Amino acid sequence: MTERLLEVTDLSTHFFTHAGVVKAVNGVSFTLDRDETLGIVGESGSGKTVTAMSLMRLIPDPPGRIVGGTIVHKGRDLLAVSKEEMSDIRGNDIAMIFQDPMTSLNPVFKVGDQIAEVIRRHQGKSKRESWKMAIELLAKVGIPDPDKRADQYPFEFSGGMRQRGMIAMAISCNPDVLVADEPTTALDVTIQAQIMDVIREMQQAYHTGVIMITHDLGVVAQMADKVMVMYGGRTLEDGPVDEVYYNPHQPYTWGLLGSLPRLDENEKQRLTPIEGQPPNLLLLPDGCPFSGRCPYELPVCAGEFPPLEMVGPGHGVHCWIPVAERFKIRAGLPRFRDKAAS
Amino acid sequence: MSLLEVRDLKKHFPIKSGVLKRTTGQVYAVDGVSFSIDEGETLGLVGESGCGKSTTGRVLLRLLPATAGQVSFDGLDVMAASRSTIQRLRRDMQIVFQDPYACLNPRRTVKNIIAEPLRIHDIGTEAERKRRVFELLETVGLTAEHAERYPHEFSGGQRQRIGVARALALNPRLIICDEPVSALDVSIQAQMINLLEDLQKELKLTYLFIAHDLSVVKHISTRVAVMYLGKIVEVADSTTLYVKPQHPYTEALLSAVPIPDPRTERERHRLILEGDVPSPANPPSGCVFHPRCPRMQPDPCTKAMPTLNVVGTAGDDHEVACYFPTLYDAAGAAPASV
Numbered sequence: 174m175t176e177r178l179l180e181v182t183d184l185s186t187h188f189f190t191h192a193g194v195v196k197a198v199n200g201v202s203f204t205l206d207r208d209e210t211l212g213i214v215g216e217s218g219s220g221k222t223v224t225a226m227s228l229m230r231l232i233p234d235p236p237g238r239i240v241g242g243t244i245v246h247k248g249r250d251l252l253a254v255s256k257e258e259m260s261d262i263r264g265n266d267i268a269m270i271f272q273d274p275m276t277s278l279n280p281v282f283k284v285g286d287q288i289a290e291v292i293r294r295h296q297g298k299s300k301r302e303s304w305k306m307a308i309e310l311l312a313k314v315g316i317p318d319p320d321k322r323a324d325q326y327p328f329e330f331s332g333g334m335r336q337r338g339m340i341a342m343a344i345s346c347n348p349d350v351l352v353a354d355e356p357t358t359a360l361d362v363t364i365q366a367q368i369m370d371v372i373r374e375m376q377q378a379y380h381t382g383v384i385m386i387t388h389d390l391g392v393v394a395q396m397a398d399k400v401m402v403m404y405g406g407r408t409l410e411d412g413p414v415d416e417v418y419y420n421p422h423q424p425y426t427w428g429l430l431g432s433l434p435r436l437d438e439n440e441k442q443r444l445t446p447i448e449g450q451p452p453n454l455l456l457l458p459d460g461c462p463f464s465g466r467c468p469y470e471l472p473v474c475a476g477e478f479p480p481l482e483m484v485g486p487g488h489g490v491h492c493w494i495p496v497a498e499r500f501k502i503r504a505g506l507p508r509f510r511d512k513a514a515s
Numbered sequence: 516m517s518l519l520e521v522r523d524l525k526k527h528f529p530i531k532s533g534v535l536k537r538t539t540g541q542v543y544a545v546d547g548v549s550f551s552i553d554e555g556e557t558l559g560l561v562g563e564s565g566c567g568k569s570t571t572g573r574v575l576l577r578l579l580p581a582t583a584g585q586v587s588f589d590g591l592d593v594m595a596a597s598r599s600t601i602q603r604l605r606r607d608m609q610i611v612f613q614d615p616y617a618c619l620n621p622r623r624t625v626k627n628i629i630a631e632p633l634r635i636h637d638i639g640t641e642a643e644r645k646r647r648v649f650e651l652l653e654t655v656g657l658t659a660e661h662a663e664r665y666p667h668e669f670s671g672g673q674r675q676r677i678g679v680a681r682a683l684a685l686n687p688r689l690i691i692c693d694e695p696v697s698a699l700d701v702s703i704q705a706q707m708i709n710l711l712e713d714l715q716k717e718l719k720l721t722y723l724f725i726a727h728d729l730s731v732v733k734h735i736s737t738r739v740a741v742m743y744l745g746k747i748v749e750v751a752d753s754t755t756l757y758v759k760p761q762h763p764y765t766e767a768l769l770s771a772v773p774i775p776d777p778r779t780e781r782e783r784h785r786l787i788l789e790g791d792v793p794s795p796a797n798p799p800s801g802c803v804f805h806p807r808c809p810r811m812q813p814d815p816c817t818k819a820m821p822t823l824n825v826v827g828t829a830g831d832d833h834e835v836a837c838y839f840p841t842l843y844d845a846a847g848a849a850p851a852s853v
Contacts, residue, residue, distance in 0.1 A: 217700055331791045333791055334791070361563035362729070362768060363787075364563075364791065365771060366771035367788070370787055390701075391772065391775045391780075392773050393775075394773060394775050394780045414777040415777050415778070419777075428702055429701060429702065430775065432705030433701060433730070433775055434705075434708065434735075436729060436733060436757060436772055437774050437776065437779060439757075443709065443712075444705040444708055444709055444734070445705070446703070446708075446709060448706070450670045450703070451700060
């Protein structure tokens with residue numbers, strides 16, 4: 174029996190700016206089990222990072238506010254707990270790795286001290302004990318000479334090393350949930366491969382649930398068990414990775430998969446881009462945020478957001494196009510033509 | 516004959532320190548790079564950050580002075596050219612930059628930005644230039660209405676189109692594309708790639724396509740050169756390079772790229788390189804890749820940098836700089852290690 178770690182229902186986070194209300198996250202729901210990896214994929218402005226920040230209750234208020242929904246972590250609603258309780262939960266139960274390893278470590282403290290501080294704060298260990306644990310953690314995430322490295326400042330670390338340091342800090346209190354927000358976007362591919370390896374090792378060792386936020390569909394295919402595709406603050410499609418990659422139902426998912434050049438395709442195929450420009454978050458339609466760019470738009474699309482429709486085991490989609498019609502359209506798309514046969 | 520020939524190009528940056536700003540070292544950003552590009556082809560230049568790919572692009576245009584080496588464009592010696600010759604050369608050689616936010620002057624209208632090369636080269640009357648700007652905007656998928664607007668009114672993808680329009684203004688023959696799509700979201704990136712491909716066909720352009728994204732480079736390039744720490748370690752036509760890589764760095768690089776296909780990903784055996792890229796200010800002795808190389812032998816790898824040698828059958832144009840390149844059997848089957 175798998176253990177449910179996180180159950181997010183109808184989460185909405187809005188930003189109240191001078192120019193108007195930005196509905197950065199708009200009614201998003203998902204779950205995360207122990208040992209499971211959820212990939213949240215989307216382009217800039219899709220709301221994936223704000224979703225992560227909402228989980229941690231790190232939304233700057235003002236201008237932002239979580240305006241609705243529940244985030245239940247092992248039976249407790251994180252949106253109902255006090256600030257003090259939340260800061261106990263943060264780091265201890267839910268930890269986060271940020272995109273930019275250059276700015277997420279404090280430049281004026283030694284790396285070892287920064288990790289030890291987390292251990293002292295959450296586990297009440299002594300200074301000496303926590304320092305020793307920090308060194309062990311650095312060794313675990315594959316930093317050579319951890320004794321020496323713990324005594325150094327972030328600027329003495331390379332980008333990949335800093336991200337390893339961040340992972341060490343994140344796992345220091347053995348959290349149930351690890352949220353990784355574009356953890357390798359700032360890194361080169363060979364370093365990315367190393368970091369993904371470390372994250373997976375740590376997940377196996379600690380039985381963590383991982384939320385991997387990324388714009389890279391390759392990273393999701395590599396790391397995730399299930400995936401949620403976001404656009405303009407909404408979830409448009411979600412489900413097990415195989416379902417979403419091989420049986421996608423949402424025109425936006427088709428667009429994403431079709432616009433990617435791929436290493437494993439040997440005949441040159443012209444890419445099928447998604448036409449138009451990314452949406453203006455201040456002027457999102459009430460309906461499907463992809464309307465306006467969607468080539469198969471129906472009159473109803475812009476006015477009303479389509480309800481969740483289950484199209485396979487755990488595979489949900491929001492789209493007004495009737496299922497039969499969707500299959501027909503998809504079979505005609507270059508990327509899915511040959512896949513339909515297999 | 517190739518349009519662009521580069522022989523043993525070097526660009527070293529001095530490291531200055533102390534009050535007297537004495538030179539205390541060198542950053543070997545580009546250290547002996549040779550390649551050629553034929554008319555109408557696209558040469559992809561890939562590598563990780565700090566490998567010298569962007570510096571190479573800039574030195575070719577003489578936006579930075581070279582430390583050593585020869586560059587000839589259509590038979591003309593670029594490195595020895597006078598100021599006026601260089602200016603004429605730049606009509607034929609243009610560049611598209613990576614950052615669509617930084618490469619356009621925020622205080623000038625799009626019309627001014629695109630017409631600037633025409634003004635500098637004193638081409639046409641004001642009215643003719645205006646007409647050319649409209650024409651260029653249409654070419655890159657924008658409209659004449661956009662001409663009077665300012666860069667901040669555009670999204671990243673649209674700005675990159677403006678950058679391309681500016682590069683096209685003088686009807687160049689070669690465009691150096693320095694990471695032109697890496698700042699863009701995937702859906703917009705595909706628009707840009709298709710645009711570059713269409714323009715190449717229509718205007719018979721030659722591209723030097725500099726990027727770190729191997730999938731994009733494979734898609735757009737005829738041939739690909741892989742750089743590591745200021746040196747080219749392997750060059751081949753794009754299919755050969757991706758199907759039969761011979762340099763261990765190329766293999767690791769390809770293996771590190773996640774493929775957006777869950778089944779393929781589960782079946783893949785990933786080669787993970789240890790450690791980080793060494794500093795170009797203090798490159799390792801011998802082969803620059805030897806500290807991270809799984810095939811390293813103290814002799815000869817730590818002794819001397821291997822030269823780029825043609826491998827495989829003649830006419831294959833596959834060159835690799837490695838003492839122990841991966842060999843493929845006659846059937847083209849990959850060895851067990853890949």
